[in-house]
Amino acid sequence: MEPHRQGGRLHAGRLSRRSEFPDPLIDTPGVAVPRRNVVVIMSDEHDPRIMGCAGHPVAKTPHLDALAARGVRFTNAYTPSPICVPARAAFATGMRVHQTRHWDNAMPYTGDPRGWGHVLQRQRIRVESIGKLHYRAEEDPAGFDKEHIPMHVVGGHGMVWASIRDPYVSTPSAKRMLGDRVGAGESAYTSYDRCVTSRAVEWLQDAAQRRHDPFVLYVGLVAPHFPLIAPEEFFSLYPLEGLPAPKLHPSEGYQRHPWVQAYADFMKNEEQFKSPQERLEAFAAYYGLCSFLDHNVGAIVDAIAxxxxxxxxxxxxxxxxxxxxxxxxxxxxxxxYQESVGIPMIVAGPGVKPAVCETPVDLLDLFPTILEGAGIDPAPKMDARPGQSLYALAAASEDPERVVFSEYHAAGSNTAGFMVRKGKWKFHYYVRYRPELFDLEADPEELDDLAGDPAFAHLVQHMEAELRRICNPEAIDALAKSDQHAMIERLGGVDVASKMGAGGATPVPKSALAEAGTAPA
Known part of the structure; x- marks a missing residue:
C-alpha cells in the first residue's frame, strides 16, 4: 500500500478546528445507531502485566481491576510502534506507521491524515481532550473541538536529534533519559497528572448538566512514564526487598540480540544508575507510578458514575x-519484546459483557471502537484501515490467528525493526540482522529464541511471509530514513538537528504547572 505523503508536515499552515470541505473519510454516510458517550483514558508507558487483574504478584491497581471486572480485558494487546509519537499518530488515524510516515518522535501528528476525531466533529459530536496528546501543536486541526492543557512535542518539532540514526548522535543533554532523581517524591509529571485528573473530573461534572449532548472525551495521563519519581504514598506500597527480580540481565550471562545491543549501547540507561540501591528504587517508583495512575483512573471513572x-x-x-x-x-x-510492545486494553460500558479476550488487538482497533461507541457505523469510514471494533471482537469467538503488527524506526535503531504476532508465534524481523521467533504459549517470557533452530525454519519463513503481506521491510526502512534525512536537511543539517529536542521526558506545559502551583522539574 502506498504510504500517505507528509511532505509539508513541519510547515503546514493552521486550519480551522472543524473543516467545512467534503472529505471521503468523514462525509461517507453510515447506519444511524443510538448515540452514547465514550471516555478514552490513555496512560504512557504502562507494561500491561503490571496490574492486579493481569496476575502480577505485587502490583496494586484496584481501580483498573474493578474496571476490568465489569468489562473486557484484552490480554494480547499491542502498540503499532513502541515509542510515543508514532504510536499516538497511529491511534489518531487508525493507520499503520508506515502508512502515515510519522516515523519517530520528531514527526508528530498534525491532523493529516484525518482521524476518528474528525469523523466525530463532522457528525457534530462534542469531542475534547484533556492532557497529553504528543501531537505537533494545539493550533493544528487534530480532531478535537478543544484541547485542555495539552502536552505536545517540544517546539513543534520534538526529538529531532534521535532522527539521526546512522550513525547515531548522543543526546543533546547531560541529563540521563530516566531523570535526574529516582525514588519517592513529586515531579512535574505527577503534578501534571493530578491537574489532568482534576480537569477531567470537572469536565464530567459539567457534562452531567448536558445529558442530551453526547460526547467523546480523551484523557491523556503521563504516568508511569519516567522520571521515575512516585508520590510517597504510592512508592511506599512497594518495599524494595519484595520486588520481583528482572529477567535475562546481561550480568548473568544473557547475550542481547545485536540489534537490541546497539539500542542499549545508544541509550545506556542501565549504566547510568548511581548504585544498586537506586536501581531497586527505580523498580519501586515504576510500580508506585502504576498505582498512582490507577488512583487517577479511579477518580475519573468514579466521576462518570x-x-x-x-x-x-x-x-x-x-x-x-x-x-x-x-x-x-x-x-x-x-x-x-512483550514488556515494551505490549499494552493494556480494557473496555467497559453499556452492552459490554465482562470477559477476558485473548484475540490479538492493537491501538488501530480503537478507531472503529470509538466511532461505534459514539453511535456511528464505522464500516464506511475504515477505507484502508486494518482495525476492527473491539465490541465485535469481544462478542465473537476468539480468533488467536488474527495478525497484529508493530514497527520501530526511531531512537537507537540503525535499521528498522518489525513485529508480527499470529497465534502463539511472535516474530521479530530486523533489517540487516537475524530474526527472532518466540512461542508465547510455551515461553511467555520470551526466554528462548527459536529462529536459529533448523526445526523452526519453516515457521520463520511463514512469519516473514506474513510480514511481507503487510509491507516490504527493506523498502519501508529506506523510506523512513529518506524522510528523516530530508527533515534533518530542511532544519539545517546534522549539526543543527543534533541539538534540537528534549534529552529526556517532554516538558509539562507551563499552564498546567501554573494551575498546579508547581515549579518545573
Whole structure:
C-alpha cells in the first residue's frame, strides 16, 4: 500500500478546528445507531502485566481491576510502534506507521491524515481532550473541538536529534533519559497528572448538566512514564526487598540480540544508575507510578458514575506502549519484546459483557471502537484501515490467528525493526540482522529464541511471509530514513538537528504547572 505523503508536515499552515470541505473519510454516510458517550483514558508507558487483574504478584491497581471486572480485558494487546509519537499518530488515524510516515518522535501528528476525531466533529459530536496528546501543536486541526492543557512535542518539532540514526548522535543533554532523581517524591509529571485528573473530573461534572449532548472525551495521563519519581504514598506500597527480580540481565550471562545491543549501547540507561540501591528504587517508583495512575483512573471513572453517566458511557483504558522495566538490562520502550510492545486494553460500558479476550488487538482497533461507541457505523469510514471494533471482537469467538503488527524506526535503531504476532508465534524481523521467533504459549517470557533452530525454519519463513503481506521491510526502512534525512536537511543539517529536542521526558506545559502551583522539574 502506498504510504500517505507528509511532505509539508513541519510547515503546514493552521486550519480551522472543524473543516467545512467534503472529505471521503468523514462525509461517507453510515447506519444511524443510538448515540452514547465514550471516555478514552490513555496512560504512557504502562507494561500491561503490571496490574492486579493481569496476575502480577505485587502490583496494586484496584481501580483498573474493578474496571476490568465489569468489562473486557484484552490480554494480547499491542502498540503499532513502541515509542510515543508514532504510536499516538497511529491511534489518531487508525493507520499503520508506515502508512502515515510519522516515523519517530520528531514527526508528530498534525491532523493529516484525518482521524476518528474528525469523523466525530463532522457528525457534530462534542469531542475534547484533556492532557497529553504528543501531537505537533494545539493550533493544528487534530480532531478535537478543544484541547485542555495539552502536552505536545517540544517546539513543534520534538526529538529531532534521535532522527539521526546512522550513525547515531548522543543526546543533546547531560541529563540521563530516566531523570535526574529516582525514588519517592513529586515531579512535574505527577503534578501534571493530578491537574489532568482534576480537569477531567470537572469536565464530567459539567457534562452531567448536558445529558442530551453526547460526547467523546480523551484523557491523556503521563504516568508511569519516567522520571521515575512516585508520590510517597504510592512508592511506599512497594518495599524494595519484595520486588520481583528482572529477567535475562546481561550480568548473568544473557547475550542481547545485536540489534537490541546497539539500542542499549545508544541509550545506556542501565549504566547510568548511581548504585544498586537506586536501581531497586527505580523498580519501586515504576510500580508506585502504576498505582498512582490507577488512583487517577479511579477518580475519573468514579466521576462518570457520580455524574449519572455510567449507563450511557463506554470507558476505554489503554496506553501508548509498554516499558522494558529492567528486563534484559533495558529501560524505557523501543524494543519489540512483550514488556515494551505490549499494552493494556480494557473496555467497559453499556452492552459490554465482562470477559477476558485473548484475540490479538492493537491501538488501530480503537478507531472503529470509538466511532461505534459514539453511535456511528464505522464500516464506511475504515477505507484502508486494518482495525476492527473491539465490541465485535469481544462478542465473537476468539480468533488467536488474527495478525497484529508493530514497527520501530526511531531512537537507537540503525535499521528498522518489525513485529508480527499470529497465534502463539511472535516474530521479530530486523533489517540487516537475524530474526527472532518466540512461542508465547510455551515461553511467555520470551526466554528462548527459536529462529536459529533448523526445526523452526519453516515457521520463520511463514512469519516473514506474513510480514511481507503487510509491507516490504527493506523498502519501508529506506523510506523512513529518506524522510528523516530530508527533515534533518530542511532544519539545517546534522549539526543543527543534533541539538534540537528534549534529552529526556517532554516538558509539562507551563499552564498546567501554573494551575498546579508547581515549579518545573
Amino acid at each position: 457520580q455524574a449519572g453517566l455510567q449507563d450511557d458511557t463506554t470507558v476505554v483504558y489503554t496506553s501508548d506502549h509498554g516499558d522494558n522495566l529492567g528486563a534484559r538490562g533495558l529501560w524505557g520502550k523501543s524494543t519489540l
